[in-house]
Amino acid sequence: MEDVFTNLISQFGYVGVWFLIFFENVFPPIPSELILPLSGFFTTTTDLVLPGVIAAATVGSVTGAYILYGVGRLLSRERLMTFFGTRPMRLLGFKPGDVASAVDWFDRKGQVTVLICRCIPIVRSLISIPAGTAKMNPVRFTLYTLVGSVVWNSILCSLGAAAGSAWATVTAQAEWVSDIVKYVIIAIVVVAVGFWVVKRILPALREQRGGGDGGADA
Template identity: 75%
Template sequence: MDTLFYDFINQFGYFAVGALIFIENVFPPIPSEVILPLSGFFTTTTDMVLPLVIASATAGSVLGAYILYGIGYVLSRERLMRFFETRPMRLLGFKGTDIASAVDWFDRKGQATVLICRCIPVVRSLISIPAGTARMNPAKFTLFTLVGSAVWNTILCSLGAAAGSAWMQVSEQAEWISDIVKYVIIALVIIVAIFWIVKRIIPNLKRGNGEDDGHRPTHLK
């Protein structure tokens, strides 16, 4: 895949940088940890300049972020609340009020996470979805996304430019950090899942069995 990125950027320059980062924001498994240092490296071998590389990457980041923002906007608070009030979701311990509480928290305190998370692998793209669901002000969303993405893009592109032909070492280090973040996120998800099972799902199942027993005909007891 690195060869594909290399050839694409080598042929199409700034457009390729913006397009790849746009796709990376919509489809996170495409690694910006490879694209950005590689893009910085090209400023040492072509007529591409670092400021325009960073600007192209940041433009791609903002445009890609709005795709996921739009998905979150379409889902909407009301639709998610209705979905989580369905019987299968309630058996899994969810409630419509959980969504309302999460969106209310995001409105009050969570909007800054759009800025912070732009510099955190994995979640840097996905944070756009709750922002859309909460109907975050588009101007503020754009500003936070622009600033956070510009910081991330500047760091990795600059490191790639400074490393020159050793840009792959920068990429490897960035991917190593990204892997650590992924493991931490997986561990947190497992902890939350265990807590959820113990506090929500098991009590729900017990209450469900109790209700069944209470409605069972007397001659079957």
């Protein structure tokens, strides 16, 4: 993968940086922790300059974010409420009102998470989907995505440029931080799933069983 990134940047310069970060935003498993320090390193061996690399990466971040924002717009509140109102979803403890509550919360208090999450591995791209579902104002979405992306891109590109030929050390440290974030997210998900099973799924199954028994008795 590193060879592919190296060839793209060496052949296409800023366009290569833009494309890689755009692609990374649409497909989050691709590591910006590798692309950005490598891009910064290229400013020490080619005609690329650090401000230009940061700008290209930021344009890639914003344009890529709009792809997932568009996906979120397609997953509208109404469509999600209909989906979570189906019987399988009800058996899993979901209710259509959960969607409305989540979207309303995002409208009131959650929009700033678009800015914050742009500097957090893993969720930095995915946050664009709930922003689209909540129909966040496009201008505000662009501004928050732009500011957060500039911070993230500037740090990693600058560290890569400062490290020079040792840019891979920056990548290793960034991936170490990313791994910690992944473990924290997994732990949170496990706890949330356990809570959901106890508070939602088990009561829903008992209610369904009780309704079935009542029908049999009738």
